[in-house]
Amino acid sequence: MTASPNITALIVDDEPLARRYLAELVTAHADVRIVGECADGFAAVRAIGELKPDLVFLDIQMPKLDGFEVLELADRAALAVVFVTAFEQYALRAFDAHAVDYLLKPLSPERLAAALDKVRRNLGRGLPELDSLRRALRPEEPFLSRVVVRDGAAVTVIPCAEITCIRAEDDYVSICFGKKSALKHQTIASLEGQLDPARFVRVHRGAILNIEKLVRVELVARDHWEAVLSDGQTLRVSRAGHQRLRDLLG
Amino acid sequence: MRRALLDRTLLPYYLAWIPMTALVAVELSGAGRGAGFGVTVGLLFGLPLAAIGAGLRFMCRALPLRRHRLLNTLAAMLAASSLVAGLWTALFALTLRAARPWPAGPTGGLAGTLFLVALAAMVFSLLYHYLVEAAEQVARARRAEDEARVQAGEARLRALAAQVNPHFLYNGLNSVAALIGAEPAAAREMVTRLAEFFRGTTAAGRKEAVPLSDELALVRGYLAIEQVRFGDRLRVVERVDEALLATSWPPLLLQPLVENAVKYGVSGSAEPVTLELVAALEVNYAVLRLRNGFDPEGRPSPGTGTGLVATRERLERFFGPRATLTVEAAAVTAGVGTPAAETAGVGTPGAGTAGAGTFTVTLRVPREDLR
Numbered sequence: 001m002t003a004s005p006n007i008t009a010l011i012v013d014d015e016p017l018a019r020r021y022l023a024e025l026v027t028a029h030a031d032v033r034i035v036g037e038c039a040d041g042f043a044a045v046r047a048i049g050e051l052k053p054d055l056v057f058l059d060i061q062m063p064k065l066d067g068f069e070v071l072e073l074a075d076r077a078a079l080a081v082v083f084v085t086a087f088e089q090y091a092l093r094a095f096d097a098h099a100v101d102y103l104l105k106p107l108s109p110e111r112l113a114a115a116l117d118k119v120r121r122n123l124g125r126g127l128p129e130l131d132s133l134r135r136a137l138r139p140e141e142p143f144l145s146r147v148v149v150r151d152g153a154a155v156t157v158i159p160c161a162e163i164t165c166i167r168a169e170d171d172y173v174s175i176c177f178g179k180k181s182a183l184k185h186q187t188i189a190s191l192e193g194q195l196d197p198a199r200f201v202r203v204h205r206g207a208i209l210n211i212e213k214l215v216r217v218e219l220v221a222r223d224h225w226e227a228v229l230s231d232g233q234t235l236r237v238s239r240a241g242h243q244r245l246r247d248l249l250g
Numbered sequence: 251m252r253r254a255l256l257d258r259t260l261l262p263y264y265l266a267w268i269p270m271t272a273l274v275a276v277e278l279s280g281a282g283r284g285a286g287f288g289v290t291v292g293l294l295f296g297l298p299l300a301a302i303g304a305g306l307r308f309m310c311r312a313l314p315l316r317r318h319r320l321l322n323t324l325a326a327m328l329a330a331s332s333l334v335a336g337l338w339t340a341l342f343a344l345t346l347r348a349a350r351p352w353p354a355g356p357t358g359g360l361a362g363t364l365f366l367v368a369l370a371a372m373v374f375s376l377l378y379h380y381l382v383e384a385a386e387q388v389a390r391a392r393r394a395e396d397e398a399r400v401q402a403g404e405a406r407l408r409a410l411a412a413q414v415n416p417h418f419l420y421n422g423l424n425s426v427a428a429l430i431g432a433e434p435a436a437a438r439e440m441v442t443r444l445a446e447f448f449r450g451t452t453a454a455g456r457k458e459a460v461p462l463s464d465e466l467a468l469v470r471g472y473l474a475i476e477q478v479r480f481g482d483r484l485r486v487v488e489r490v491d492e493a494l495l496a497t498s499w500p501p502l503l504l505q506p507l508v509e510n511a512v513k514y515g516v517s518g519s520a521e522p523v524t525l526e527l528v529a530a531l532e533v534n535y536a537v538l539r540l541r542n543g544f545d546p547e548g549r550p551s552p553g554t555g556t557g558l559v560a561t562r563e564r565l566e567r568f569f570g571p572r573a574t575l576t577v578e579a580a581a582v583t584a585g586v587g588t589p590a591a592e593t594a595g596v597g598t599p600g601a602g603t604a605g606a607g608t609f610t611v612t613l614r615v616p617r618e619d620l621r
Contacts, residue, residue, distance in 0.1 A: 014517070015421075016481045021428030040520040063520040063548055086420045106424040157547060 007119065008035045010053040012044040012070065013084060014062045018105070022057055022084065025112050032116060041065025042155055048074040049153075055080045055119055057103070065148060065155070073150040080119045143196040147175060149182040156182050160199070164213045164229050166191060168206040179231065201248055203227055203241035211248060259382050260304055263375070270374075271296035274367055278360075295342055299368055302334060303375030310379040327376055335368035404500075404567060407560050411502035412455025414448060415509065418475075425478050440478060447471045454501035459568070459621065462529060463495040469508050469527070476512050483523060484516045490529040494536055498621040500568045506557050507540050507611050515542035515609065536620055538613040546581035546607035558611070565613055573615040581607040 009032050013019045019037050026032050035051050038044040041064040048056060048070070056074075058081055060067040067083060083102040101115040147163070149156045164176045168188040175182050184191075192202055202208050213230045217237060220226050225237035227245075237245065271292050279288030309330065313323050343361050422444050429437035450468040454460055470488075477484050508525070516523045528539040562575040 014483075014520070015479050017425050017428045017479060018421075021424065024428075024431060042520075061517060063518050063545060086417045105420045106427045 007032045007055055007116075007123070008051070008053045009033065009055040009057065010036045010038065010044070010047055010051060011057045012038045012041075012047075012062070012067070013057070013059040014039050015059075018059075018084075022103075022107060022112075025107060025109055028109065029113070029116055031120075039063075041067075041070045044070045045073045045150065045155060046153060048079065054078070054123060055082065057082050057084050059083075060085050065157070069148045073148055073155060078123075080123055082115050082119065144194045147184070147191075149175065149184045151182070158182065160195065160210075161212070163200075163210050164231050165210065165233065165235055166200075166208040167235075176231070176233065198248070201241070201244050203245065204236055204238035207235045209235055211245075214245075217242070217245065259386075260307075263304065263378050264300060266374070266378075267296065267300040270371065271300075277363065277367075291346070295364060295367075296371075299338060299371050302338065303371055306330075306334075306372065306375050307379045310376060310383055314383065315380060328373075331369060331372035331376065335365055335372050339365040339368050400567065404564065407564055408455050408500075408502060410560075411506050412451045414451055418509070419444075421479055422475050425475070429478075436478070440475065443471055443475050447475065451502065451505070454505075457501045459498040460501040461495065462497050462499055465499055465501065465504050466490065466495075466527075466529070468502075469504050472505065472508060473512075473525070476516070480512075480516055483519070483521075484512065485522055485524040487524055487526045489527070491531050493531055494529045497536065500564045503561060503564060503613075504538065504540065507561060510557060511540055511542035511609070515544040518548035519543065519545040521545070531617070534617055536615045536617060539610065540612075541608055541610040544607040544609055561613075565615075569615045569619045569621075572619055573613070576612045576614070578610045578612070579607065580610075 009026065011019050011022055011026075011034060013022070016039070019039075023034050023037070026034055032055070035053055036047045038047050039062075041062050044056070044058070044062075045065065047053075052075075056079060058067045058070065060083055062070075065073070071079075071081065081101075084105065084107070085102055086105045101118045103111055103115055143160075145160055147158045147160065149158065158175060158177050162177045164178075166176070166188065167174045169183070171185060171187065172183045173186055173188050173191055175184060188202075188206065188208065192200065192208055195208070199211055200208050201211055209227055209229060215228045215230055218226045218228065223239045225242050227235045227237050229235065274296050275285075275288040275292030277288070278291050279285045309327070313326065315323055339361060342364065422440070426437050426440045426444070429440060447468065450464075450471065454464065454468065473484070473486050477486070504527075508527070511525050515525065523543040526539070526541040528537070528541075530537050530539075558575065558577060565573045565575055
């Protein structure tokens with residue numbers, strides 16, 4: 001078999017020893033070539049963009065950005081992912097259900113071989129839906145605590161507590177925080193589903209507001225309200241949105 | 251003896267003697283003997299009787315009421331009461347007769363009345379003592395139960411602390427697997443350290459108290475294992491006053507705190523993090539302080555609170571309420587001086603934009619409470 005390297009792989013793990021060990025195990029597979037190693041989430045996002053690897057070995061708990069946030073920000077069109085994790089057994093079922101493979105620490109050469117077989121079979125298929133996987137692996141954190149946004153090479157991490165409001169703009173959402181705003185490629189409905197409903201309210205089809213940044217609601221005309229936010233912005237409030245606000249504020 | 255007769259629980263008993271003595275006085279004042287006679291004799295007869303009755307408490311303690319020999323005990327008590335009442339009445343009557351204020355005429359009736367009064371008083375005393383005894387027994391049982399519950403709670407917390415985080419084991423074993431090829435000597439050392447750490451936590455979990463030196467040895471072993479894993483991202487600075495090494499502490503008190511510091515400080519930060527461990531004698535206190543850096547722009551750390559609450563509880567239970575645990579988190583984010591609303595981290599991937607945070611846990615125990 002002419003095993004010319006045809007799978008390029010990136011290793012993302014914050015522990016140097018763990019990276020070295022995984023790289024060592026991968027050398028046994030002649031068709032896989034390690035093209036880079038990253039120690040944190042920011043570096044991983046950049047490396048995925050620049051090196052365009054076929055495969056990424058991805059640690060979940062890392063400084064800066066976690067594994068899920070890296071995937072959310074990465075150009076992931078044809079990226080195969082193998083999570084490297086120490087998660088418990090119950091969570092592993094979640095991996096199985098999402099057709100993403102995983103390696104448990106301590107790593108085993110046999111398990112790596114099996115994961116690489118799966119990668120070879122599925123190469124180029126792209127990523128499965130990650131949201132429910134994230135939720136299954138983080139039962140203690142059902143909603144986002146922060147939103148990550150990438151603009152070219154710059155990554156912005158916005159803690160949810162600082163978000164004032166979110167407006168829909170075609171395929172994007174514009175997230176206002178402090179005096180700034182950031183564009184993110186996501187639909188407003190999908191983002192709404194990831195946010196804590198006790199804090200974020202969809203006040204009409206195109207806007208979500210943070211209830212803690214709401215100053216007052218004014219009646220402008222019949223069935224037409226306006227929400228005034230702490231930074232002075234106003235948002236139109238639909239009848240359904242007004243009902244949702246009233247439900248939440250009691 | 252003095253203490254037994256002036257026991258706080260006897261106050262209602264003595265108070266009850268006031269109306270009883272009054273009754274005797276009224277009874278004796280009848281039949282034309284005069285109020286003066288009644289009161290004098292009532293007091294002379296009644297007050298010593300009160301003391302004798304109080305003394306019966308010792309008998310009650312010696313012969314507690316038990317179901318299987320209830321009748322025997324009651325019979326013995328009745329006999330003893332009769333004997334005491336009879337002796338006192340006879341002694342009183344004889345003394346009085348010798349002192350001649352005893353009224354002329356038929357006195358058998360008076361002696362009989364006095365005997366009955368004395369007997370009733372003795373029975374009352376016995377009843378009172380048994381009631382008090384029963385109440386005390388209930389209180390003692392409740393105290394013992396509380397004590398047992400506290401002990402069980404402490405044992406449970408210790409067992410919990412001794413339970414090594416499985417991720418620590420998996421990561422440690424991964425380090426061993428990584429080292430075994432290129433650095434077999436380091437791998438061997440790692441295996442030994444892991445074994446020592448597990449042996450140490452298991453042993454400590456069974457003890458009520460350990461010298462600080464033992465706890466520090468355990469923590470050092472733990473940190474050495476994590477340093478292999480994290481490389482130069484984990485730096486440890488230790489400053490320990492030798493005078494404290496022999497003092498006793500609840501076992502596995504520092505270990506979970508150190509584990510937290512590594513988990514939330516080192517794991518969450520791309521830059522090297524220093525963990526500072528101080529054991530010092532300050533003016534009136536022994537102080538253990540653990541300080542670690544963290545990245546305030548990292549993922550907010552969930553659920554450190556319960557561990558700290560348990561540690562504070564154990565500290566207070568061990569040293570008393572004057573021992574304290576305080577927590578202090580200070581964060582300086584990348585944009586120094588900007589308002590809080592702008593703390594959102596903006597960074598170029600890989601550019602390392604971490605602000606600096608420090609998290610400090612301080613345990614403070616008054617010197618005189620040290621063991």
